[in-house]
Amino acid sequence: MNFRGTFRLLFLSTLSWLSVLELMIFLNSTFFEDLKELICKPYKEKIGDYDVGLRSQHWNDDRIAKLLREQVRVHCLVYLDQSDYKFGLLKAGHAKRSWGRRCNRLTIVDQRKITLLEAYRRTYMEFHNELDWLLVVYLDSYVIMENLRHMLAHYQPTEELYFSAHHAFYIYAHVGMVPTTDFIFSREALEQLVTRNCLQNEVFFRECLKRMRRGPSEDLLPFNVPDEVIPFSLRQEFWLWPCAFRAVYDNQSWESCFGKAIIFPYCRAMSMYTLEFVLYHLRPYGHVNPLPELRSSSLPTAVASRPSNDRVARYMYRSVRIICLVLTWQRNYMGAVRAVSETWGRHCNRVVYYGSSSVTILPGLEIVGLNISDSRSNLWGKTKAAFRHAYMHYGHEADWFYKADDDTYAVMENMRHMLQPHSPKTPVYFGSTFQLNNHVYMSGGAGYVLSKRAVKKLVDGVVKHCLPGDKGTEDYQMGECLRELHVKAYDSRDIYGRHRFFSLTLEHFLIPDHDEDDFWLKRYLLHSSGTGMQCCSTYSISIHYVSPYEMHFLETILYKSRPYGLIAGHPPLKTSRKRGLGTQQFRL
Template identity: 25%
Template structure:
């Protein structure tokens, strides 16, 4: 057996041990249940995401039953099919009408949630009779559920499907039951539910007009199968019974308070109560299926990696301790994957983030309004804005708490030119010499600062540069996603363009983004290509929902018409390392913070580590070299 295959076996063992610890379960009889240990073609020391995903797919088989309705086929069901549902080992919908395209089986004559018990009961019976022997686990969800299947499989990997188990978000009404984020039943549980509980109406009601989740909880309890603790080892929730933004926000109100009252466990407001490896979300519609697909499987933050890759550090300890290996002139076989004097194989996210923070200094100017202080500005402060090297808001009123400077007398977007012109002048006069780059955004922008800094890492702030999402009206300009000016460009804009009203209008009532593009053009500073090396967009001038979705949208069509570049619908046009989004409000600031900095998919790795496999030092010189290698490969450096 090759060294790489031996290495992969050790990796799998350590991954299993880590999953045991993370999900707080026993390793008893685990190894005998593993069906596939080695991939056919192993090319790398670290297994790829595809290898890990395939390993989980082959070892944890899950059938997915989705409760739907004909009225939601085009707004929900087909979008589930296009995204996460394809990762189930098999699936079927149950609806009030048969539909061979989905496919959906007919379960009862009456449509609507109030008749869900009859429909879901029929669906579970159908699944048991047709697929009960073929699969180990059975997932029942709604057509507005989104599931990260790799995380679900990791959660189930060491659990025995031949014993009774029932997982999900646990509620308590009169008794405990699973609801909202869908339910997971083991093979044994499904069999007993269908062959015992469903056969006895005295212990399991067959009334059509009762909620299915509540009644299934009653049925299972009547045969001594109770909801199990489905949190991770830190008591954080993996099955999320509502939207991502509602559960991750610090804002009060909404359905969240109801979940707090009915939950069997304490729920703290905000994303600290959510697991690093979430499994499912609820109340997802249309565009948002594609957004979550993009954010979980395609987008990333520079330097962020899955905990799975921590196995490297543990593996070396195992190798050296158990086999008494020393690295010397005789260990030539091991040198291909154990570097000399190796203490830390990969720099961690904090090191990379700190390195970028200290080497790419960015001042952030945010255009706001007093009326948006509590719905936008304070939530920017609580999330991404704290990663700027410094920042200030410019508004129609001074506000020392934010802080905000006063720029002009009149509020409203139509007077933005006066306000931002004042703000940029203030920033140049007070901070122009202190920072290298200057970001101007709105109070509804969200920015991944690590990705912005990586984009700027190899660029010279002492030459004129102007980046963002490029639009074309009469001339090209940056709009929507905020824009970035180099130190040199800001200086010329303030000291030359702003001083001459014939080349840069000081009228207060014109859109600032269009006018600033004109001002910069008149001093020979043109918008630069701000896409990555694959021509994918990093500065996104609208919501991630709108840009990642395949659903047609007239607002999006406006960007297509005005963009000088081809803009394909869907997340295939978006960069793996996005920089900014627009039209973000309240709850969603925290939703994005959770997704980008706290949530993960089992096995997903940052590209930065692909350039660091043969390096063992975590000093700044090595880190700088690895980041520069990545930046040279990933970003464009042409000027137009």
């Protein structure tokens, strides 16, 4: 073969390999995932018939919420469109068993049998003496009834008044088939609609509304923006987009939107139960949420404001010191890393981000560039290097070291609550306990926390006792390594056997029969989880696969704005009596 032929063959071979490499990079890119969402046929949520059960919280103080339920009586109408003939009634049942339990009365309206306008008339005729307000929402809505009553308490039901929010239809939202409008009518407004012949048809109805006063409705989260401005992501959690859009495009704070929201549209049935757990059960230990003032002429008594009380949380912050090691990729610095730094990362005693480069435009963040490429196959090497760096530079200021991914959300107060009885001088670690080939290890996605003694053993013995190099399954190899170093894996479940670390989203644990029997999680979990609301600890610690938007939602709900009138309390810390941190700070 002459020189020209050899050169041509070499050139074509190189070109082919470069093309294959480019294709592999493209297939692993977020752009390819977005393109799939755009091209593939949109699919709707799967709605099953399941029951997550109920759960109570002994330490809650809900006296204000109960008072408002008596004083602001809301009749809820949850309606189905004719296009919801397959699973509409099933989903409406989930709405009834979740947020609908807090209505004074709830009626499901199937528009194949009765029009919505006729349902208004019948509701007035049968229940007008039992209601102050009529709430009308589509079955995709999740309503925080306590926040709704807080808003309505400022108005008189004898006023001719209504509120409304339009929600456009988005083909990729995985929920709904039609654009919808949610309404809230005062008793007087409903009476006028009935007696003025406004319910004959939609034309008459709209004309009557023009003559009524419309109250401020922004907290119902109306959403009617062009499809083009919404990225092809979060399709299964589309309920986040109204607040995300306001934060990104309208420069509104996350807290002002998530904290005051009354209706979350575009909710899947499974999302309703996730919201139930987060809003009414999950809480950071030692942090008592604030209660805004409520003064209204329509209420017999005023509700005084109460500041947040984090005295116990601050004590735990000083006494159980945790450094957080967040493994990330450079492309995630502006998204995931920024979200972690603005949310749960603030509750670490120190948070350090480990990627391939320390170059960033984000001010005030401690990003360490490791000499390891950003690849999933290199996570083992990246994790070893991160622990070594953290121990060598910050070991003197930490008792525990928590490793997490940049799509993990952690409630650090709950981690301190779990770790408080244990000594950092004991070589132990905690996490979501997996088992493979009779070997126990902790899930990498949920994160795991090592005592200072365990990290010292890891740093000193990693070369001799652990898999060399960067390649390897990070969490499994860490378990094997720590076992060789005689570091014990402790059970992280609470006293009721409920899990506290979650390697997947909460719905995998909350929803009965969410996954098939042969799903990998069931094979790997050492301890099976409970079913429904009994799956997860009130003081859960970490959740994997949390988007930046969800992080802001969790941060707002857990620390700043609970459903109005609900004070999330806690049992006392075991050492609290000696230090003046008794139960009184958890009482109204």
